[in-house]
Amino acid sequence: MQKYFRETGYLFICLLLVTILLLAFLWALSIGTVKLPLAQIYTVIVDQLQSDLSVEAAGRGAAHDIVWLLRLPRLVLAAAVGCGLACCGVIMQAIVKNPLADPYILGISSGASLGATAAILLGIGMTLGENFVGIAAFIGAFCISLAVLFISNLGGRSNSMKLLLAGMALSAVCSAFSSFIVYFANNKEGMQTIAYWMMGSFAGAKWDNLAVIVPIVILAVLFFWSQSRILNLMLLGDEAAVTLGTDLHIYRQVYLLISSLIVGFVVYSAGMIGFVGLIVPHVVRMLVGTDHKKLIPVTALVGAVFLVIADGLCRIIIPRTELPIGILISLIGAPCFVYLMIKRTYGFGGN
16 A cells, blocks of 8 residues: 555656646746747647648748747757756766766766867867857767776776766866866957856757757656666665676666766757756655656656746846856755755754
8 A cells, every 4th residue: 555655656746747847838938028928829839730831931920930939949958958967967876876976077067168168269170060069069078978987997897986086087187178278269259158158058949959859868868767777776886786696887887978978968959057967866866765767757857847947037037138047057056065065974954
């Protein structure tokens, strides 16, 4: 009976989060410079879904263009980014056995920053097209992940501590090279571009990019969900896992590469957005516990809801100005990180 109520509570949480996500979409679609009533938004969405015309077909009206070409793509991107980053936060915390870890702790963010800095100030990758900055950031993030794996395997097989130390070391190296490029480039316009990109934004969302990013995030979340047993073993440690007949070495490396792939696509599409992978998993663990079979889907949904609502708030906090999403998330995430660190160190508020 107790198991039945636990399962029923879990399903109720999932259904509630899906409902909240849909309501958050409708709310965020209605706010902006042009106010649109919910009835009009509903009509525009239904008409497009029933139409055989392309989303970008001309002559569909101002309301259609605002909903389908401006607001809805950025909200879908926000949901995908929140889903991906939150899920990667769960995976990173399992890999390094540290609840204060997030997708950027292993140097991924510094690698992306170095790639973007080199692209903007040195023009590296301009032949890749108009999105060369995002592509360079993606390449930087992925290369750093490969380097972390390589260094952590030197002198023996990698473990959670070696991964963490390798990530911290490479993060410092990437930050130093980024500062070196900025110092000698002497390009004020380029520095402003880097600063804006580092703040994160969903304003550049397009359906063509979403057709690639959304399936990758969904497939990655489903893959990690199928790996819940291995992720639960990682919390026990390598020695306990070996006694149970499972070697975590190869799993840890595969999970890190897949997580880096997701973060790389996020960086490519939305810039740098931190703390999502730290805050959301902690909140979800309070609701469903540490079993990854329940933790991963709920975390993905909460991450999507969190960033959709945050994106809406960014457009209304300051009138006629859009606050970069990275600033708002950092204002929320940094105090939460300090609180969690103090709580974990001194045991304030219980365990």
